[in-house]
Amino acid sequence: MRILKHVVSQRRKCAFIIRPLHDSAGYMYEPRYSSEQQKKILQILNDSSRGNLAEFAISKTRIERLQKFLEKNGPFRDLNEVLEVEGLSVKTLERLCDSIISDKEQVKDGSKKVVGRLSRSGLVIPSAKFINGNVVKNVVGLHVNRSVISWANLSRDRELLHWDMYELPSGIKNHPCHLYEVLVDVKKKLPQADLYVMEDVRYSLQHLSDLLFHHIRTILFMLLNNDQNVSCSSEISHRVFFLRHLASARLFERLVGNEKVSAQSVVSKILETTFQNSVSADCSLRITYSAKNSVEKELLSEALLLTVSFMDLIVLKNIKELS
Structure with a gap:
């Protein structure tokens, strides 16, 4: 058990990938999102404030855990790393990802294009x-x-x-x-x-x-x-x-x-x-x-x-x- 904890703690320093503990089937999580969508999701998770994250399908408790994880380990590089956050299951992650993807719409304000969280789907x-x-x-x-x-x-x-x-x-x-x-x-x-x-x-x-x-x-x-x-x-x-x-x-x-x-x-x-x-x-x-x-x-x-x-x-x- 001590060895396992040590390996997980060194996850980001290793060249190989550790299987997330959330995957009960024993396999690495394979995202169902396109590379462009994954890039957008990771950008939101890495760059958003607590207030901005609260607009998506995620509880305040999990937002705090995400922020603490980022402060300790740095930006997420893939969705498997997001699953390392305590209390974040595949189902919870996908619900969050879905809300992020559906929540990015573009609207025109005069001649200026504005990108914002204008989707009604999560409300x-x-x-x-x-x-x-x-x-x-x-x-x-x-x-x-x-x-x-x-x-x-x-x-x-x-x-x-x-x-x-x-x-x-x-x-x-x-x-x-x-x-x-x-x-x-x-x-x-x-x-x-x-x-x-x-x-x-x-x-x-x-x-x-x-x-x-x-x-x-x-x-x-x-x-x-x-x-x-x-x-x-x-x-x-x-x-x-x-x-x-x-x-x-x-x-x-x-x-x-x-x-x-x-x-x-x-x-x-x-x-x-x-x-x-x-x-x-x-x-x-x-x-x-x-x-x-x-x-x-x-x-x-x-x-x-x-x-x-x-x-x-x-x-x-x-x-x-x-x-």
Whole structure:
């Protein structure tokens, strides 16, 4: 074991190649990417800051491990060396590589060509390729927790059409039949839209409360995505999407570390007509919102910011916001 550790530590000084420990089959990993793609991937991994790497499909913990590895050993020379980073499997590496390749697009800004991370593919599930923004007239954003579902219906012209919430019955049973009955009632109260969006929240299924949350979102997804009574464009094949966790909070600069601060102050700004990216709302919606208590305002605010984020980033492909 000591000899093996010594050989691995001398990996970069040797003329031969050590087989990565991640390859359970016992063979050297053979990348499925072209040489040009591999060159681009290695350039991004070697030259990007922690903040830039966070835009791709990789966790903060693995970013830290990548950076520490680079500081200690120098730039990666091939993808097999990347697999030497602790906790980086072939599957994780390929997911990261895929996000890097799909995330490099070129757009024209006047006569100047700008290269940036303008791809929407890593921001939503299913892929943004299923979204034709030209045919989307309105979006409903759903903020779901274990006791309340709040929503905001926003048109592509940034007009707030509907803004409300539904309090789930206290002591709701975590059983498919009971949840289905409750959520069918919720669906009846939701406004019709071309697309629906929820945040792709991270949770653990080891706790019963998280399992309930998972079931609520799953049943809602099925009800909305398979609604045959809604007349929408034939070009819309998927109707329910999940926006990347904390993407909305990052867009509106509401993150302190990994924690979100209140959304109410941001909502107050975007409802002002003098604000650059304001949202127009009927007087009755403003009055209803003002009459809510602080907790209810926060739930409604989360739903609105989620909807605005999805509309700007995914539907309208606002380059300024994406960059």
